[in-house]
Amino acid sequence: MENLIYLEYAVAGIIRYWLLNSDYKQTIGDRVEISTPLNSWRKVTEGAYLYNEGINPYVGDNFHETPLGLTVFDKMISHIPQWIGIIFIVCDLVTAHVLYHTAQIFMSELVEKDKYAKDTEALLLKQSDLVLPPVYVASAYLFNPYIIFSCVGQTTTVFANLCLAFTFLLMIKGHRLACCSVLALATLQSLYPATLLVPASIYLAQAERTSSLEGRQSLRASSFILTAVTFIAALLLLLYISSELAGGWEFLHATYGFILNVPDLRPNVGLFWYFFTEMFENFRLLFIYAFQINAALLYLVPLTLRLHGEPMLLAASLTALMAVFKSYPSLGDVGFYLALLPMWKHLFNYMQQGFVVGCFFLITSVMGPIVWHLWIYSRSANANFYFGVTLAFATAQIFLVTDILFAYIKREFSLYHGLHREVNGKTTKLVLE
Amino acid sequence: MKAVLNTFACIVLFLHSSFCVTSVPSKDYFDEELLLKPLPSGHIYAYFQFTTVWDVEFEVTSFHHCHLFPRALGEIVGHYNVQELHISLTGGLWRHETWGYPVHDAAPGAELWAWFKESTTSIDKTWKELAGALSGLLCASLNFIDSSNSLSPEFTFRPTGIVSSPAANSSYLRYATLPREIVCTENLTPWKKLLPCDAKKGLSTLLNAGHIHNTNYHSLGLHLRPVCRDVGCSQMSVELRQTVSLVYDMVILGNGNQDWSIKKLFGIGLSGACPLATMSNIYIDTTLNETGAHFQLSPTPPAIITSTRGGYESKFAVYDVKALDIDGMFNIAAFYSSSRVYGVNLPPVLYTNRYIIGYGQERGGIVTKLHNGHWKALDVVYLENIPWFMPLYLHTLKILANGQEIKPLILMDMTLTGQTINSYAYDGMLKELRKHFKPVRPHKNPAEMLLQHDKATHKFEDSGSHHKIWVDGVNPSTLQPQSSTFRSPLVSSRQGCYMQHKVSD
Numbered sequence: 001m002e003n004l005i006y007l008e009y010a011v012a013g014i015i016r017y018w019l020l021n022s023d024y025k026q027t028i029g030d031r032v033e034i035s036t037p038l039n040s041w042r043k044v045t046e047g048a049y050l051y052n053e054g055i056n057p058y059v060g061d062n063f064h065e066t067p068l069g070l071t072v073f074d075k076m077i078s079h080i081p082q083w084i085g086i087i088f089i090v091c092d093l094v095t096a097h098v099l100y101h102t103a104q105i106f107m108s109e110l111v112e113k114d115k116y117a118k119d120t121e122a123l124l125l126k127q128s129d130l131v132l133p134p135v136y137v138a139s140a141y142l143f144n145p146y147i148i149f150s151c152v153g154q155t156t157t158v159f160a161n162l163c164l165a166f167t168f169l170l171m172i173k174g175h176r177l178a179c180c181s182v183l184a185l186a187t188l189q190s191l192y193p194a195t196l197l198v199p200a201s202i203y204l205a206q207a208e209r210t211s212s213l214e215g216r217q218s219l220r221a222s223s224f225i226l227t228a229v230t231f232i233a234a235l236l237l238l239l240y241i242s243s244e245l246a247g248g249w250e251f252l253h254a255t256y257g258f259i260l261n262v263p264d265l266r267p268n269v270g271l272f273w274y275f276f277t278e279m280f281e282n283f284r285l286l287f288i289y290a291f292q293i294n295a296a297l298l299y300l301v302p303l304t305l306r307l308h309g310e311p312m313l314l315a316a317s318l319t320a321l322m323a324v325f326k327s328y329p330s331l332g333d334v335g336f337y338l339a340l341l342p343m344w345k346h347l348f349n350y351m352q353q354g355f356v357v358g359c360f361f362l363i364t365s366v367m368g369p370i371v372w373h374l375w376i377y378s379r380s381a382n383a384n385f386y387f388g389v390t391l392a393f394a395t396a397q398i399f400l401v402t403d404i405l406f407a408y409i410k411r412e413f414s415l416y417h418g419l420h421r422e423v424n425g426k427t428t429k430l431v432l433e
Numbered sequence: 434m435k436a437v438l439n440t441f442a443c444i445v446l447f448l449h450s451s452f453c454v455t456s457v458p459s460k461d462y463f464d465e466e467l468l469l470k471p472l473p474s475g476h477i478y479a480y481f482q483f484t485t486v487w488d489v490e491f492e493v494t495s496f497h498h499c500h501l502f503p504r505a506l507g508e509i510v511g512h513y514n515v516q517e518l519h520i521s522l523t524g525g526l527w528r529h530e531t532w533g534y535p536v537h538d539a540a541p542g543a544e545l546w547a548w549f550k551e552s553t554t555s556i557d558k559t560w561k562e563l564a565g566a567l568s569g570l571l572c573a574s575l576n577f578i579d580s581s582n583s584l585s586p587e588f589t590f591r592p593t594g595i596v597s598s599p600a601a602n603s604s605y606l607r608y609a610t611l612p613r614e615i616v617c618t619e620n621l622t623p624w625k626k627l628l629p630c631d632a633k634k635g636l637s638t639l640l641n642a643g644h645i646h647n648t649n650y651h652s653l654g655l656h657l658r659p660v661c662r663d664v665g666c667s668q669m670s671v672e673l674r675q676t677v678s679l680v681y682d683m684v685i686l687g688n689g690n691q692d693w694s695i696k697k698l699f700g701i702g703l704s705g706a707c708p709l710a711t712m713s714n715i716y717i718d719t720t721l722n723e724t725g726a727h728f729q730l731s732p733t734p735p736a737i738i739t740s741t742r743g744g745y746e747s748k749f750a751v752y753d754v755k756a757l758d759i760d761g762m763f764n765i766a767a768f769y770s771s772s773r774v775y776g777v778n779l780p781p782v783l784y785t786n787r788y789i790i791g792y793g794q795e796r797g798g799i800v801t802k803l804h805n806g807h808w809k810a811l812d813v814v815y816l817e818n819i820p821w822f823m824p825l826y827l828h829t830l831k832i833l834a835n836g837q838e839i840k841p842l843i844l845m846d847m848t849l850t851g852q853t854i855n856s857y858a859y860d861g862m863l864k865e866l867r868k869h870f871k872p873v874r875p876h877k878n879p880a881e882m883l884l885q886h887d888k889a890t891h892k893f894e895d896s897g898s899h900h901k902i903w904v905d906g907v908n909p910s911t912l913q914p915q916s917s918t919f920r921s922p923l924v925s926s927r928q929g930c931y932m933q934h935k936v937s938d
Contacts, residue, residue: 030795030796032795042826045826045828046826046827046828048828049827049828050827050828053827061821061824062824062825062826266887375794376793376794376795377792377793377794377795379794
């Protein structure tokens with residue numbers, strides 16, 4: 001198995017290296033689905049250029065990376081330009097490996113110890129069921145075209161995904177300081193990962209409980225508070241370092257302000273651009289609030305209440321919802337949460353929408369570039385065509401998320417109530433209403 | 434008590450009378466001039482210049498009592514603490530390559546730039562208010578000037594009048610253009626009302642809307658600056674120049690021949706000088722008479738003067754309208770001996786053309802070509818205001834001269850808050866252009882500037898979303914060669930060779 005995974009890394013690395021050195025690189029990097037104003041390498045180059053010319057890149061509205069990112073990327077561009085492609089590939093492979101590791105640890109947690117209903121032995125996971133999913137996770141990351149394109153297009157989503165992967169790993173390992181620091185780094189770059197603090201704190205509290213001598217006891221509030229404080233302290237420290245590097249706080253407006261206010265309405269795979277292009281200016285603020293609450297906070301409380309026993313699934317679904325609803329999503333974000341899904345391979349039997357979602361993904365991925373060309377270059381279509389495709393893409397993703405959550409609930413129900421279900425003497429079926 | 438009141442009344446009276454004494458309008462005079470110049474391309478360039486010079490201190494109170502100076506403008510200038518003011522409202526594009534430099538160069542649409550006095554506190558606010566006030570004065574859309582389209586470029590502009598300190602501080606300068614502005618009669622009428630004779634008498638009677646707005650190029654100008662009253666410059670005067678530049682296409686107007694006359698160009702003859710004018714002259718450039726198509730002036734000019742500028746000798750026929758003793762209508766006509774002969778086109782020292790490249794609505798590029806017609810290399814200062822809807826990638830800036838890439842010497846950036854995305858302006862100095870311009874046949878190899886940009890998505894409510902996109906023009910300027918023959922060493926290509934020529938006559 002180990003050999004197989006290393007072979008996969010080698011093949012994935014070669015594919016990426018070949019594409020990076022091909023003529024497709026520029027085409028891929030220029031796609032709106034891959035590069036958004038937030039993650040495009042073109043903007044990074046521009047920011048580094050302005051920075052070197054002694055111009056504050058945050059005063060102009062063309063650069064949205066953090067000062068920390070700016071400093072690192074500037075060093076990369078000016079000192080090791082020939083290695084930039086390699087750095088992107090290595091980061092992507094490391095992300096895949098971290099996810100593989102995370103999945104392995106998660107699998108060991110999945111071995112069920114609880115006492116369930118009598119006839120549920122068939123449902124319980126056996127040791128043999130837990131070998132392959134980590135390989136699937138790594139493969140889904142390494143060979144997902146969304147991820148490959150995101151890496152080849154040199155989007156900074158590659159680094160965001162790396163931070164997120166480390167957050168997942170450190171969260172499951174229970175290292176509070178490291179986990180909070182990485183999460184703060186991810187939050188610094190793209191703000192939305194802040195919601196992952198909730199599953200992380202649950203995980204860390206659980207880890208504390210299992211390591212303590214008393215054994216089973218309720219989660220302690222002090223653990224949650226400590227996690228939150230560590231995270232906030234780490235984030236503040238990073239912000240302070242950023243302000244020192246940038247020589248002021250203007251970057252907050254250019255990064256977080258940009259993410260929250262959505263001033264650039266260049267189309268992407270998300271839902272903001274079309275809506276806010278058509279918006280009357282006086283309603284803008286209201287809908288900015290509505291959309292951002294939807295993206296970050298709306299699902300946090302209900303999902304936490306329902307899934308607090310399964311923080312990994314909570315974290316994955318929050319990541320997925322973030323990728324659907326955030327202001328500047330790209331396919332790199334979508335690919336990341338898709339790679340997490342094989343961890344719940346045992347739920348796939350309970351999913352009903354797999355075929356529909358698969359078709360949606362396939363068709364929208366093909367239709368997107370076509371209608372984009374018709375609209376932007378041939379002038380024979382208009383914005384509605386492309387918006388239709390992005391809307392269908394978002395719908396497919398929401399189907400996928402609800403499906404996997406419902407599959408989890410169905411399995412849990414079956415475990416506690418047995419496979420045989422009868423209401424008033426009739427066999428019944430579980431339906432999501 | 435009564436005595437006290439009386440004394441008080443006396444003091445008030447005394448103060449009042451003394452105030453009256455000081456506020457009697459100071460010495461002022463008004464000149465009107467018209468230059469007619471046949472261009473080698475067969476066009477006729479008509480340039481009107483109405484100059485009001487007022488020997489007064491440049492202060493708010495000075496403008497409360499005006500004589501020849503337009504009070505409406507004076508009050509605005511005084512109230513907003515303006516040191517120097519330049520407005521132009523232009524329709525059409527000046528073709529530098531074939532027409533040479535105009536007396537006053539102007540950006541397409543509306544252009545406004547002003548220097549504020551150093552005592553001005555909040556310049557951005559004052560600037561916006563000034564633009565608003567001028568918008569009312571000239572019925573132009575200058576009220577659309579705000580922080581998103583205003584610049585304070587460091588290199589391109591210098592005060593044209595006298596200044597208190599030798600180093601110009603560009604923080605007191607604001608510059609804006611509105612390329613979409615359409616200039617029409619509604620701007621000409623209020624502009625004419627600022628003249629002492631209005632359009633009732635004098636050269637301004639020639640300015641009839643119907644004959645101005647059918648030209649290839651028309652530009653109204655208003656230029657206010659402080660000047661020296663005497664050689665020693667011990668005192669200050671205020672100078673207001675109102676200008677009109679017109680380019681007539683004789684192919685359209687000429688009915689098959691090249692002959693032109695005042696009546697043909699302006700639709701009306703001249704009935705006499707403005708009685709308030711000290712000088713009322715008509716100049717006709719007859720330089721082309723020797724090299725190009727030969728024409729005869731009727732009536733015969735009373736005087737011919739010669740002027741040498743930058744190595745070029747120009748000849749002007751001068752008609753002093755005041756001395757003409759006009760009875761009825763006066764007309765000057767030019768009769769050509771041959772039907773249509775085009776002169777040799779000598780492109781000016783520095784001219785620019787630019788175009789956009791790329792296809793599709795996603796991204797594009799702007800190419801600007803700077804042509805050097807001088808025998809040696811030139812330093813060029815280049816100013817460009819990129820609107821917010823063309824997010825620019827400065828790292829793609831590529832300057833090629835004679836096949837070699839050159840680096841700009843200074844790249845200044847003035848970034849401004851735009852509507853949704855900020856606009857970029859850069860005011861750079863392409864000093865190194867010097868090294869790479871080959872002295873021989875410079876026109877063959879223009880320096881080429883390439884910049885790439887995105888095309889931003891307009892919102893539903895953005896003004897541009899239903900219209901064409903208008904982008905500001907560029908402002909290349911250079912230190913003119915042979916500067917000793919000019920009053921000012923820095924004459925930008927926008928304010929070309931002819932800038933000083935009337936003044937020095």
